[in-house]
Amino acid sequence: MARLGWWRFWRRRKSRGTALHVEPLEKRCLMATVPLVLGAVYIEDDTGADHAGDTFEVSFVGGAAGTTLEQLVIDGDQDQDGLGRGDSLFDTQLGGLGADAASAFQIVSLQTADPTARVSAQVVDGTSRLVLSFERFQAGDKLVFQIDVDEIELWDPAETDSAVASEGLDPVTSGLEFHGSILTASFSAPWYEDASGQTIFRNRYDALLEGTQLPLTPDDDGGRRDRTAGGVLQLQQKVRPAEVSGTVYHDRNLNGRREPGEEGLAGVPIRLVPVDTIEPQAVLETVTDAEGHYAFVDVMPGSYEIVEVVQPAGYRDGLESVGTVNGTPSGAIAPGGDRFVSVVLPGGSAGVDYDFGEYLPVRIDGWVQWAPRGETCDDQDSATRLQGVWVRLYDADGREVAAVQTGEDGTFRFDDLEPGEYRIVEETPPEFFDGDDTPGQVFGDGTAALDGNDAVTVRLGSGASLEDVVFCERSPASLEGYVYHDRNNDGERQVDREEPIAGVRIELVDEDGQVRVATTDAEGRFRFDRLPAGTYRLVERQPLGWLDGRESLGRVDGALQGDIGSDTFTSIVLDWGSRGVDYGFGELLPGAIAGHVYADPDGDCRGDHEGPPIAGVVIELLDENGTVIQTTQTDA
Incomplete structure (x- = not known):
């Protein structure tokens, strides 16, 4: 161990505590080896x-x-x-x-x-x-x-x-x-x-x-x-001895500079390794004091390495800062850190501020859950955790730091991280919609906030943690129905004798006016999947050759839902995970009425057509309310 100065230290117990005493020692004399x-x-x-x-x-x-x-x-x-x-x-x-x-x-x-x-x-x-x-x-x-x-x-x-x-x-x-x-x-x-x-x-x-x-x-x-x-x-020439000192400290903001509030770390072994000295010099080792300070004095002038031998328990290697020798920077940080190289100490010089910054790792954890229909993302007790969901971690420059999949319990965790700024991004599974997320709680120095859908930004100081980040997912809704030939125009489909109509265009319009399109299949059925919660309007485009029949209102989660219009259902309210079914559009094939206008010489009106036809007679077709709906004339 190097002597820290020309003093010997020892402790003596007193009734009220421990006092520090010093005793002067004779100065160490370094001599040249060749007279x-x-x-x-x-x-x-x-x-x-x-x-x-x-x-x-x-x-x-x-x-x-x-x-x-x-x-x-x-x-x-x-x-x-x-x-x-x-x-x-x-x-x-x-x-x-x-x-x-x-x-x-x-x-x-x-x-x-x-x-x-x-x-x-x-x-x-x-x-x-x-x-x-x-x-x-x-x-x-x-x-x-x-x-x-x-x-x-x-x-x-x-x-x-x-x-x-x-x-x-x-x-x-x-x-x-x-x-x-x-x-x-x-x-x-x-x-x-x-x-x-x-x-x-x-x-x-x-x-x-x-x-x-x-x-x-x-x-x-x-x-x-x-x-x-x-x-x-x-x-016999006497060497002008050199000295070098520094500190091992808790670099809370990981900026490589010791600042107020960043405490020194005691008991860390530091080694001084001679590389090229003017006279033989042994390897020296010391430990940092209560303030994190270390010093080697009375050493041979020359080139040295300064090594932090053991990482302080629980800490990770931070940033080192090259010190100065008589006011001029000397040396460099070795690749991998924890070591200064090429530190040149001339005779009589003092090297200072060769500091080793350390940090406590930070941690981020949370989970991904699915909120069932009728529940909110805040109802964590009723939520179901989702396994195998990818969660990615990015640094402040947008570089991906790590990526994990949630475990069987739906949790994710990022350990052993450097302090700094991060962005946590969840990839919503394709079968779900993004729900309401929770940014979690920071313990220690830091802040966290939501950053759009499925993302949280966080700043964590040394030793801090972000816990209980929650990414909530919601099940999509669906809506389905059918188009058929309503032969008796009663608005109720008799599957055994009222056939489906294929190829009919069905439009689903959401609250923002976005239109989704489906086409009825061979069974006359249509379906809209992966729908977010909201209010919808369902519109049928009248198939060619058919007349509009009656519509039959469907059910959402077992209850009638919506209003009926001509070829339209409006005000269909779907919650997350809702299922709307049996929205039916009945269609009619048009009928035909034909006859003759002719002269009836004998006036018996038996329809034996014994007289000549009469052309140009106006014929009107009236509905049940007496309204004329078509007009035609007899031909030749």
Whole structure:
């Protein structure tokens, strides 16, 4: 488990509850695995006179990647108490403090991996301190330079005449005389603290160089042991540790941003996995605190993955949000979620807000029912549940999320859904009509409403549910009857001797004027099925060659229903599931009356037609009420 800060936590019970106490711990120190080794060699090039400058070699090896030497200080004031006998000074100008000739700082060679590397020197003639400043000088690079070094043999601190004071200087400074001069170096490296250290030049230094692989001249090279001195400085660089933190929280609206009212989730294991760090780093694991917060501190700089190890109980993976490192976004969300990848933590940086959003699934349930004739959709006790009805679920963009068929008990259910907006659509079975639906009841954060026929729209927040959605279906009504030859015109069909009339057009007109058409079959019967509840008008189109007879009123659900008109029944009221039967249209074949008008010479009117016919006589046909209904004339 990662340490969350430089503190140790523990709990101590008190009589009134539990208090939290903290104890400071020593800061964790992260070290580079490869030590940094710098070496400098001094070579006195004169052999008793002061004709040339003395040579120095400088190089370093090891250290962290990207380490550069920033500054090197060589100080001949061996006791650091001001110039005195036995100290060394730099003689860079004639006429100043120095013995014999002088030689200023001069680079002999600069071997570097980076061609832009630079070295500059700061030194005051007649002083003991030489300061070298470096740019892009890396491990394995080597600097060789010359500068005249003199040794103080006699010294009067009160003497102000440099010519007089110079009489006490030796132009030749041996390795033994340079022994004790101070060497100070400063280094920098990305993601590491600046490192510096100090050592002294030693007359015999081969043992110091052994095993370092520093490319420096050894002590007895060319038999010049008494002319050389060397210093070796070893440093251990300290990493500037990084840290990263975030939160696991209940993302109630599933928008990937933690907002007020969205509580943190405690006890969730989080793992920090090193991918490419500047020094070896173990995998760390912690758990979120009571506020859902987690943190990893004092970790090696580098690239990491942050993993939510176990999904909180009952929650589903929501949306993660990539955090920032020192204010700049770093990393990405891995496919599948619950993991941040490529999170780069530079040395000394702080990554924050690597948050894992979680949500509680939402649920939708309900049923499909059929309301019998005479009952409403609200009469759920008398309703019959329907099995095998398709119910489909669509998201806010109209994409189908799921589809189920109602079970034996007529119920349907959609589980384990993300919070959001949905539309629930029922497919009415072909043998039914849509009835009155109920949008159900939302428990938790959300709303629900009817959305036209057979549809409900709902918005559900995390953990909410929509329960008891009801899609109600109604049975269609039907209407049937017959057309026949009413031989005795009594309006009652005698099936055994009054034959059916086929091919007659029958029209059924609803309240909106919509017309349905049927044609009588060979038995003279017609039928209209799948009718919604309403008031209807039934119309017969008079068959060719027939006269309108009497109509006989049918029954709806056993009771006479409607009004009779000429070839018409009106005000037929059908409820859901009603059955109207025996609406009869009686028809008559027209009759014929024929006779003769003739002269009857003997006047006996016996019809023996002994006289000639009389043409052009007007004959009138009257009905039983004395109304003339036809007129004709006798022919020739």
